[in-house]
Amino acid sequence: MHKNVNLLALRLFVRVATHGSFSQAAAELNLLPSSASRHIAALEHALGQALFTRHSRAVRLTDAGQRYYESIREAIEQIDQAGEHIGEEDEPRGRLKISAPPAFARRHLAPILMRFQERHPAVELDLWLTDTFSDPVEAGIDVSIRIGELNDSRMLARLLAIQSFVLCAAPAYVEACGAPQDPAELSSHNCLVYQATYGPQKWHYRSGDAPFVPVDAGGNVRSNYIEYLLEMVRGGKGIVCFPTWLASRYLERGELVPLLGEMTWALEPDALGIHAVYPANRQRSRKTQSFLQWLGESIGEPPYWDGWQRVAAAKPKPRRR
Structure with missing residues (x-):
């Protein structure tokens, strides 16, 4: 290591490269952005290489900066992890x-x-x-x-x-539209569907240990924002197939009720x-x-x-x- 390169500058360099931001890297190390800029400038001077290309809205590594980042990143992480083991033996920090x-x-x-x-x-x-x-x-x-x-x-x-999944709806929806007694009946209900990046998620069900079977879940609402679907189903607007980690508190309160509970439900059976x-x-x-x-x-x-x-x-x- 060059004699004028200090550890703080190296830590700062790794964080700027990781975040693409001087201000974010400075905040992590409790520095002012102006101080962070001076440390990086001193590091570039010591190495005789420009490490970053500065733009008005972004900071990017130069080719030399990328090579340097790949060379020292793991070493800096190991140094920081070693620091965790100093002090109380069992206390993480x-x-x-x-x-x-x-x-x-x-x-x-x-x-x-x-x-x-x-x-x-x-x-x-x-x-x-x-x-x-x-x-x-x-x-x-x-x-x-x-x-x-x-x-x-x-x-x-x-x-x-x-993950476990549950087919559920608000009591108001069940009162108004009835509860499906068979998965095939879902085609005549309003199903609220999550829109993933690859398209609308498909609902699957199975009885016992039988293979999962896709089911037609059509409706008038699709969204990539699951909180919106949650508000819609709580408002009595349709049926959802939700993971239990999302629906459990509302099922416990009786704000949602499970449907077709004798079936096992899933969105992506293999994941x-x-x-x-x-x-x-x-x-x-x-x-x-x-x-x-x-x-x-x-x-x-x-x-x-x-x-x-x-x-x-x-x-x-x-x-x-």
């Missing part, structure tokens, strides 16, 4: 960056994180809510919560829960897992492993949100019109 889908985070991850930080106050939490799957390594994310199919073989994954995904270089990170253990224990097996079934079993079944 440092910044923990987590990515999760907004709907899942609001209902389940937020209270789990609150209790985790109460238990481990030396951990600084950085929560990013997004439905898109960005590269955890490039984004500097320690743990990503992913629901559905996993397709990045570079990542390690811990299964947190198997039912909820996973915590993390880069291989986080395996020895105390804060990451402590959080993964806390997350698994908090969710439980089966997941705590599936307790709604005990409540629903005691309620009267929807009547057929």
